[in-house]
Amino acid sequence: MTSIPLLEVxxxxxxxPLDDGQFQxxxxxxxxxxxxxxLGLVGESGSGKSLTALSLLRLIPExxxxxxxxxxxxxxxxxxLPEDQMRAIRGRKISMIFQEPMTALNPVLTIGRQxxxxxxxxxxxSPAGAHQKAVELLDRVGIPDATARALDxxxxxxxxxxxxxxxxxxxICEPEILIADEATTALDTTVQAQILDLLIDLQAEYNMAxxxxxxxxxxxxxxxxxxxxxxxxxxMESALASQIFNAPQHPYTKGxxxxxxxxxxxxxxxxxxxxxxxxxxxxxxxCPFRSRCTEAGDECRWEIPIYNISVDQRAACIKLKRQI
Amino acid sequence: MNAxxxxxxxNNLVKHFKLRSPGLFGETRGTVHALNxxxxxxxxxxxxxxxxxxGCGKSTLARVITQLYQADAxxxxxxxSNIRKNIQMIFQDPYAxxxxxxxxxDIIAEPLIIHKIGTRAERQxxxxxxxxxxxxxxxxxxxxxxxxxxxxxQRIAIARAIISGPEFIIADEPLSALDVSIQSQIxxxxxSIKKEQQLTYLFISHDLASVAHIADRVIVMYLGQIVxxxxxxxxxxxPGHPYTQALIFAAPTIGKGKRQxxxxxxxxxxxxxxxxxxxxxxxxxxxxxxxCVFTVPRLESSCKNGDSHLVACxxxxxxxx
Numbered sequence: 001m002t003s004i005p006l007l008e009v010x011x012x013x014x015x016x017p018l019d020d021g022q023f024q025x026x027x028x029x030x031x032x033x034x035x036x037x038x039l040g041l042v043g044e045s046g047s048g049k050s051l052t053a054l055s056l057l058r059l060i061p062e063x064x065x066x067x068x069x070x071x072x073x074x075x076x077x078x079x080x081l082p083e084d085q086m087r088a089i090r091g092r093k094i095s096m097i098f099q100e101p102m103t104a105l106n107p108v109l110t111i112g113r114q115x116x117x118x119x120x121x122x123x124x125x126s127p128a129g130a131h132q133k134a135v136e137l138l139d140r141v142g143i144p145d146a147t148a149r150a151l152d153x154x155x156x157x158x159x160x161x162x163x164x165x166x167x168x169x170x171x172i173c174e175p176e177i178l179i180a181d182e183a184t185t186a187l188d189t190t191v192q193a194q195i196l197d198l199l200i201d202l203q204a205e206y207n208m209a210x211x212x213x214x215x216x217x218x219x220x221x222x223x224x225x226x227x228x229x230x231x232x233x234x235x236m237e238s239a240l241a242s243q244i245f246n247a248p249q250h251p252y253t254k255g256x257x258x259x260x261x262x263x264x265x266x267x268x269x270x271x272x273x274x275x276x277x278x279x280x281x282x283x284x285x286x287c288p289f290r291s292r293c294t295e296a297g298d299e300c301r302w303e304i305p306i307y308n309i310s311v312d313q314r315a316a317c318i319k320l321k322r323q324i
Numbered sequence: 325m326n327a328x329x330x331x332x333x334x335n336n337l338v339k340h341f342k343l344r345s346p347g348l349f350g351e352t353r354g355t356v357h358a359l360n361x362x363x364x365x366x367x368x369x370x371x372x373x374x375x376x377x378x379g380c381g382k383s384t385l386a387r388v389i390t391q392l393y394q395a396d397a398x399x400x401x402x403x404x405s406n407i408r409k410n411i412q413m414i415f416q417d418p419y420a421x422x423x424x425x426x427x428x429x430d431i432i433a434e435p436l437i438i439h440k441i442g443t444r445a446e447r448q449x450x451x452x453x454x455x456x457x458x459x460x461x462x463x464x465x466x467x468x469x470x471x472x473x474x475x476x477x478q479r480i481a482i483a484r485a486i487i488s489g490p491e492f493i494i495a496d497e498p499l500s501a502l503d504v505s506i507q508s509q510i511x512x513x514x515x516s517i518k519k520e521q522q523l524t525y526l527f528i529s530h531d532l533a534s535v536a537h538i539a540d541r542v543i544v545m546y547l548g549q550i551v552x553x554x555x556x557x558x559x560x561x562x563p564g565h566p567y568t569q570a571l572i573f574a575a576p577t578i579g580k581g582k583r584q585x586x587x588x589x590x591x592x593x594x595x596x597x598x599x600x601x602x603x604x605x606x607x608x609x610x611x612x613x614x615x616c617v618f619t620v621p622r623l624e625s626s627c628k629n630g631d632s633h634l635v636a637c638x639x640x641x642x643x644x645x
Contacts, residue, residue, distance in 0.1 A: 044503040045474075159378075160592045188377035189530065190589040193574035200583060215504055218533075218576030222583045245579040259508035260578065261537035266556075269515070270508040270537070276473035277503050292505075 004075040006209055007033040007056070007177060013068030014051050014060060014233075025051050025064065026233045028304075033177065038203065038210040040224030040241065042217060044277050048233040049213050053179045056211070057090050073177075092122045095170040099182035101162035104169075105154040111138070112150025115169045122173050137168040142198060160191035167198065174206055181213045196223050217260065221245050226312070229253050232278050232288025234304065239313035250315040251296075252289045287316070295319050328367040330403050331492055331524050332389070337362040337398035339381075339388055343597065354597045358384040360548045362398070363623075368491075371518065371525040373539035373556070375532060375571070379596055380545040382528045386413070386494045389526070404491060409439050412485035416497035418477030422469040428455075428480055429465030435488040450487060457520075458483045458513060475506035482513060486521055493518075494526045499534055511538060532575045536560045544568045547593055547604040550623060554633035564626045564635035566609045603637070611639045 014026040026048040033039050043049040054060050056071060058078065070077045073094065078086060095118075098104040106114055115137060116130035125133070131150065138146035141164040143157075154162055163183070170178060180199065184192040200223065203210055214220050220227055221241060228238040229252065237250035248254045258271040275292040278284065286301040287293070293300070299318050306316045339359040344350040359381045366372050374382045387393045389400060390411050404410050412435065415421040422431055429451050436447045452462040458479040469477055478498065485493055495514065499507045511534060518525055529535050535542060535556075542559040544552040544567065552565040563569045570589035591608045594600050600607050606616040621638055625631040 044505060158592050188593070189532075190377065190570055190574045191592055192576075193589065196576075196583055216576065217504065218578050221578045221580070222576045225582070242579075242581065256505055257578070259505060261508070261511070261533045263536065263560075266537055267515075269512050272509045272512060273505045274509075276475050276506060279473065 005032040005072075006035045006074060008072040009052075009056075009069065010072070011069040012052065012055060012066070012071065014048070014055060014064055015067040016064045022067075024067075024233060026055075029069075029230075029233075029235050031228055031235070031238065033209045033211060035176065035209050036203065036207045037226065038212055038224050040220035040227040041211060041213045041230065042215065042220050042227060043213075043230035044215055046232075046277060046279060047230040049230050050181055052230070053096065053181050053211060053213055056094055056177070056179060057096060058086055059090075088122070091118050091175075092173040093175055094177040094179065095173065095175040096179040096181065097163075097166050097170045097183045099185050101159060101166045101186070102154065104166050105162060107154055110151050110153055111157070111165045115150075115165065115172055118169065119172050133172065134168070137172055138165065141165075141168045141171075141202075142194070143168075160187060160194065163187060163191075163195055164198070167195070167202075171202065171206070175208060177209045177211065178203075179211045179213070182215070183212075184219060185214065185216065192219070199223065217245075217257065229256075232284070234288055235306070235314070235316055236289065237313070237315040239309075243310075243313050249309050249313065249320060250317050251293045251319070253315075255292075255294075287318075328370070330365050331368045332366040332403065333399075333401040334362060334364050334389070335399045335401070337385075337388060337400065338396045339384055339393060340396055356596045357548050357599050358596060359388065359395075360599075362548075362550060364543060364550065364553065366492075366524060366526065368524055369522060370540040371527055371538050373527040373529060373535040373542045374545060375529060375535050375542060376545035377530060377571075377593060379547070379593060381548040381596075382545055383496055384548075385545075386496050386526065386528055390494060409488060410491045412488070412490040412493050414478075414481050414485050414493060414495040414498045417501045418474055418481050419501070421481055422477055424469055426468075427465065428467055428469065428472075431469070431480060432465070432483045432487055435484060439488055441488060451483075454483045454487045457486070457517065459509075473506075474502050475509060478502060478506075478510050479513065482510075482517065486517060486523070489521070490523070492524045492526070494528070496528045497530070498527075499529070500531065507534070514538065532560070532572060544571070547599050548596060549604060549636070550634075551605065551636045552634065553623065554626075558633045562633075564633065564640055565605075565637050566611050566640065567605050570608075611637075613639055 010030050012026055012029040016023040016025060041049045055066050060066060066079060071079055112131055112134045115134035119125055119130045119133060135146050135150045138150055143149050143161055143164050184195050212223055224241045227241050227244040229236045231252050236252045248257055255273045259273060273292050278288055287304045290296045290300040303318050304316050305318055306314050307320050308314050337359055341356040341358055343353045343356060345353055376382050388395050390413060432451045432454060433447045436442055451465050455462055455464055460479055499510055502510060527538055539556045542556050543550055546567050552568045563572055574589060589608060602618045603616045603621050606612045621636040623634040623636045626633045626635045
């Protein structure tokens, strides 16, 4: 296919200055995202998944910087855009829903006002028109009695309703890419299921691409078409969801899936991945998973090649070389 | 009920919190019905899990059992001599539950000091042995909590909980603050220590997969009430209450592919300030009938699974098949 992908990230590197050198939070990360598709991004704390998301909006917190790579949105490298042009993309073409709906909302503004805000900034609409659209969208995301709720403050409504309001806020400009960073993590299981259903519905309606970030493999499995697994700031494996969950190739992905409790193992010892997740103080060369990997050898200190296992599946493990 | 020895019996426990307006003479604004008429028993040597969503009362129940809160009504019958020494807790967040100014050795030794167990030298020996038991090094006793990862901190919290040789441990969401790749380590540790030390666990969690893995029996709570209880297999393989069914259905599963347009459960739990009349689940229940609005359902044995499986739902209890 020759068409330009909606989003293409090439060799992304994000780093933070330290007293003695640099902390490389994300390294050599490449992926692309197509319209109407949901890409899951899985990783544990510190794996770099949230920073990757923020880089798409050019919102890396100070003093971090995007030190390497290109991010193409519809063929244009957004990293070289002047800030005013970036502002026209941020929140409008690419928008984001955050984990904690209580902190994502301003407590002193009404729900309706906050949802309408992006529209007032990004288009020529009148305040009354923007409010009307906010009410319509509140109704669409499943908030009952939307006209009245639009005049409520965040503390007046429940957690699930707040997350719906945050979703409405992200959708008001009909973005082409929606980034959901742990968007259901703070919610109860039953409400989480409702929000996942809502996202799937809205995606079909708006034909948007979703980058769905979560540490919860189950949730990602329920919503993603493709999945990327990150560890220590690097891509470990990426594949179609069915491949990742049914035929994982990378030792980390395989290990992670094997540790999950499942009915056949009730009451028995579960497989474990020994050691702990690297912190920002651990500096390492080579594969970040090496110290916990049962298959690691000397060559893992130097090289982290990414192999194409099939058309849709890539894995960053030198041990997979022989199998291909 | 089989003849297993009981550790603890709870009858008709009630705990309400008065919500006051700010200020010294603030008026009562309402009552949070945190626990309503809870009766349960815990058998020696079992792992009893309590599941439910936020606000269902599971953590309040733990705090009433450990006497951190006084119950408003009802009875807790501890069938053990010195309950304060014999109950320990493991908390959710190992970053908050360990005093950052104390060494790991001092943190772990604290229950021994409080209960005046052993001499200083004996305590040190005990700390070293307990550290090894939870998979850490003896030398870690001299270090501080911030030098450890989340999983290691939870091991320290477990060491503190078991050092005084308690019979009964309450673990309140002990896995949920940990990274996914660490959770199975801690789950395994909890299970092996239980066996070695002949412990009884009350395991509180919202994560059904880990509950199904570790629990012998399960209690499902909703808005301060028990809606179902039974053996783990009964609850997970044959849930009786519509809420339990919805909870299991809503739990994300791996490898089944993308969600199909589901029949996800409606609405959200009502506020504990004004719980619904009758069955508190009725506003969300697909099987709701007229009587559910008025009658508070009693926990009754389910005819399908015998008398150890209790369900508080007259609608599903009626044999319809």
